Amino acid sequence: MIKEQTKLDIDNVDVFYGKKQAIFNVDLEIKKNQVTAFIGPSGCGKSTLLRCFNRMNDLIDICKVSGSILLDSVNILDKKLDLVRLRTKVGMVFQKPNPFPKSIYDNVAYGPKIHGLCEDISELDEVVEKSLKSAGLWNEVKDRLNEPGTGISGGQQQRLCIARAIATNPDVILMDEPCSALDPIATARVEELMQELKKNYTIIVVTHNMQQAARVSEKTAFFHLGHLIEFGNTEEIFTSPNEIKTQDYITGRFG
Amino acid sequence: MFDISLYFIFLLGLSSYYIGKNRAKKNINLITETGGLESHYGMYLVIWTILPAFIFYLIWSVISNYLIKEATLGSIPNDLLPNNLSMQKLFLDSIIVVAKGGSSLSKVPEISVAFYQNFAFYSTLGKSISTISISLISFFIFYKKIDSNVRAKNFLERIILVFLFISSIIAIMTTVGIILSLIVETTKFFQDVTIFEYFFGLLWSPQMALREGQVAAEGSFGAVPVFAGTFLITIIAMALAGPVGLFSAIYLSEYASKNTRKIVKPTIEVLAGVPTVVYGFFAALVVGPFIRRTSESFGLASSSESALAAGLVMGIMIIPFISSLSDDVINSVPQSLREASFGVGATKSETIKKVIIPAALPGIVAAFMLAISRAIGETMIVVMAAGLSAKLTANPLDSVTTVTVQIVTLLVGDHEFDSTKTMAAFALGMTLFAITLILNIYAIRVVKKYREKYD
Numbered sequence: 001m002i003k004e005q006t007k008l009d010i011d012n013v014d015v016f017y018g019k020k021q022a023i024f025n026v027d028l029e030i031k032k033n034q035v036t037a038f039i040g041p042s043g044c045g046k047s048t049l050l051r052c053f054n055r056m057n058d059l060i061d062i063c064k065v066s067g068s069i070l071l072d073s074v075n076i077l078d079k080k081l082d083l084v085r086l087r088t089k090v091g092m093v094f095q096k097p098n099p100f101p102k103s104i105y106d107n108v109a110y111g112p113k114i115h116g117l118c119e120d121i122s123e124l125d126e127v128v129e130k131s132l133k134s135a136g137l138w139n140e141v142k143d144r145l146n147e148p149g150t151g152i153s154g155g156q157q158q159r160l161c162i163a164r165a166i167a168t169n170p171d172v173i174l175m176d177e178p179c180s181a182l183d184p185i186a187t188a189r190v191e192e193l194m195q196e197l198k199k200n201y202t203i204i205v206v207t208h209n210m211q212q213a214a215r216v217s218e219k220t221a222f223f224h225l226g227h228l229i230e231f232g233n234t235e236e237i238f239t240s241p242n243e244i245k246t247q248d249y250i251t252g253r254f255g
Numbered sequence: 256m257f258d259i260s261l262y263f264i265f266l267l268g269l270s271s272y273y274i275g276k277n278r279a280k281k282n283i284n285l286i287t288e289t290g291g292l293e294s295h296y297g298m299y300l301v302i303w304t305i306l307p308a309f310i311f312y313l314i315w316s317v318i319s320n321y322l323i324k325e326a327t328l329g330s331i332p333n334d335l336l337p338n339n340l341s342m343q344k345l346f347l348d349s350i351i352v353v354a355k356g357g358s359s360l361s362k363v364p365e366i367s368v369a370f371y372q373n374f375a376f377y378s379t380l381g382k383s384i385s386t387i388s389i390s391l392i393s394f395f396i397f398y399k400k401i402d403s404n405v406r407a408k409n410f411l412e413r414i415i416l417v418f419l420f421i422s423s424i425i426a427i428m429t430t431v432g433i434i435l436s437l438i439v440e441t442t443k444f445f446q447d448v449t450i451f452e453y454f455f456g457l458l459w460s461p462q463m464a465l466r467e468g469q470v471a472a473e474g475s476f477g478a479v480p481v482f483a484g485t486f487l488i489t490i491i492a493m494a495l496a497g498p499v500g501l502f503s504a505i506y507l508s509e510y511a512s513k514n515t516r517k518i519v520k521p522t523i524e525v526l527a528g529v530p531t532v533v534y535g536f537f538a539a540l541v542v543g544p545f546i547r548r549t550s551e552s553f554g555l556a557s558s559s560e561s562a563l564a565a566g567l568v569m570g571i572m573i574i575p576f577i578s579s580l581s582d583d584v585i586n587s588v589p590q591s592l593r594e595a596s597f598g599v600g601a602t603k604s605e606t607i608k609k610v611i612i613p614a615a616l617p618g619i620v621a622a623f624m625l626a627i628s629r630a631i632g633e634t635m636i637v638v639m640a641a642g643l644s645a646k647l648t649a650n651p652l653d654s655v656t657t658v659t660v661q662i663v664t665l666l667v668g669d670h671e672f673d674s675t676k677t678m679a680a681f682a683l684g685m686t687l688f689a690i691t692l693i694l695n696i697y698a699i700r701v702v703k704k705y706r707e708k709y710d
């Protein structure tokens with residue numbers, strides 16, 4: 001196996017919503033080309049931490065983040081950082097599929113268009129096709145690229161959102177409970193897709209589904225009340241956790 | 256019209272509330288068996304005491320009013336009766352005026368006056384007596400009925416239903432009536448003036464002869480300049496209100512802090528509450544002269560009445576229609592779409608331009624439609640600031656006239672009610688109504704479609 005490269009180095013991160021602290025002193029290393037799962041009971045701060053990685057928390061006035069998060073050794077918490085660059089490198093897929101009320105094509109082309117990534121239409125067509133193929137959606141929609149993205153099934157919409165995130169050619173893809181609005185079959189498709197995608201991307205996924213975390217991820221981080229309780233190889237976390245809290249949560253005794 | 260019997264049944268009705276309630280209280284089984292409340296029986300008795308008697312009163316009034324006129328007409332000595340129908344009517348009116356103690360210029364026959372007074376006296380007497388009797392009788396009948404465990408609650412429900420139904424019927428019938436009268440008068444107008452002349456004629460000068468036989472030029476009814484004026488002013492108004500309203504909506508919903516929004520939004524909405532006549536004199540006394548002075552200093556000919564003055568002030572008036580509605584629709588664009596856009600690295604203005612506005616577009620279009628139909632129908636401002644001359648011009652510094660202004664000038668002043676001039680007002684009104692109706696229907700449909708998408 002190749003030596004694991006660090007993609008994201010999270011060091012001493014605290015997050016506050018106003019006076020209320022949501023994340024306490026978290027240290028974590030996310031490895032390149034792996035799937036890392038964040039698990040933990042509701043309200044423990046998984047989404048909050050995930051949203052630090054593309055500075056989505058900037059949208060919330062009262063949210064303050066401190067510490068350092070290095071993406072390829074650049075501190076992305078730096079105030080002077082170009083958010084546009086960051087967010088093209090760190091794509092995000094949300095809990096509820098949220099395609100734009102535009103055509104399927106325009107949904108995928110949205111990112112490349114605003115960043116001027118493509119020289120001409122044929123190049124844009126290529127990017128759209130490639131992204132949809134990577135998201136495993138191409139065969140289902142190739143004949144109706146001009147139909148609205150809101151008019152396909154929930155599972156297809158979620159894969160469309162993944163294609164949209166891929167289209168700007170990011171390094172990291174953040175997924176916040178990407179399957180919670182999907183049925184088991186659509187979920188299986190997305191999980192398969194994650195396995196496929198990690199060859200080219202680094203994936204961080206928040207999930208409430210223990211089996212899913214066990215199935216898709218190499219590394220798992222368990223959070224409780226804003227603290228990182230345990231972080232390690234998924235196999236170890238699920239078979240022989242060091243912490244009693246982790247054990248309790250995984251076996252469903254609380255949460 | 257109001258006489259003692261109405262007061263009587265009203266008072267009886269009032270007291271019957273307490274009487275019915277008391278009655279129900281004494282009947283021990285009633286409440287448990289029927290599941291009603293004591294007050295239901297109070298209301299039950301009130302309705303039965305008042306309603307039948309009141310309806311009887313109304314019917315009697317209508318019938319006797321008709322009969323008294325026919326009979327009085329019959330009582331006029333043959334040699335005094337005019338043979339023209341409308342003259343007969345006038346004559347009858349004078350008799351009635353005299354009978355009621357007034358005076359009339361024309362001489363009226365004593366015998367008819369006395370006849371009318373007699374008829375009226377006995378009719379009123381009979382009406383009062385029978386109204387009061389009916390009220391009393393039905394009061395007693397239904398007072399007794401409370402004993403026999405009648406279900407007052409169900410009865411009240413039905414009465415409420417009927418009442419609501421009648422109210423909505425009244426609203427609908429009024430609308431239908433207005434439309435019908437518009438259509439009828441418009442058809443009459445098109446018997447005098449061809450449809451072609453009206454819709455394509457370029458000259459609007461409705462100065463018809465005021466009296467028959469008076470020599471005067473035929474009126475000309477080409478409505479194009481009038482509608483052109485309306486559209487010119489509407490365009491000016493929208494050119495101001497569209498961008499200002501939309502941009503302030505964007506500012507309010509996307510940039511302003513919660514506190515700013517709480518203050519600014521109601522403040523803008525105040526603009527919609529200012530009486531239009533206030534806008535009117537603002538336009539006529541402030542904006543109009545200002546525009547004239549400014550344009551003269553540029554060497555442009557101008558009058559203080561101009562399309563520009565009226566249009567700008569009207570634009571200010573309709574800003575809140577656009578900003579308030581657009582703000583609502585922009586706010587209802589789901590937050591998840593904003594996050595999705597920011598998530599791929601779009602900036603705030605890109606997100607607004609490429610995602611939020613397109614998503615909210617149907618609603619924004621609807622807001623514009625409503626604002627336009629408001630502008631088209633607006634009267635006061637243009638009457639005061641735009642002028643009266645029906646010129647076909649695209650120069651905003653010129654004075655123009657609008658459909659609504661023409662309707663006002665056609666109907667103000669005295670002339671025969673069925674002259675072509677009067678009916679022209681109906682034709683204009685009808686056309687205006689059709690235009691705003693279409694705009695409104697379209698706007699409502701767009702809004703509905705938009706709602707379905709996000710709810």
Ligand SMILES: Nc1ncnc2c1ncn2[C@@H]1O[C@H](COP(=O)(O)OP(=O)(O)OP(=O)(O)O)[C@@H](O)[C@H]1O
Pocket residue numbers: 017022040041042043044045046047048049060
């Ligand atoms: N916008 C906000 N303003 C204030 N507090 C917030 C905000 N968002 C989250 N919080 C608080 O921060 C804490 C962590 O929330 P977060 O959404 O990160 O939890 P989570 O682990 O993602 O939960 P879930 O599994 O239910 O999604 C919670 O206590 C929550 O109440």
Ligand SMILES: [Mg+2]
Pocket residue numbers: 046047048176
């Ligand atoms: Mg969450």
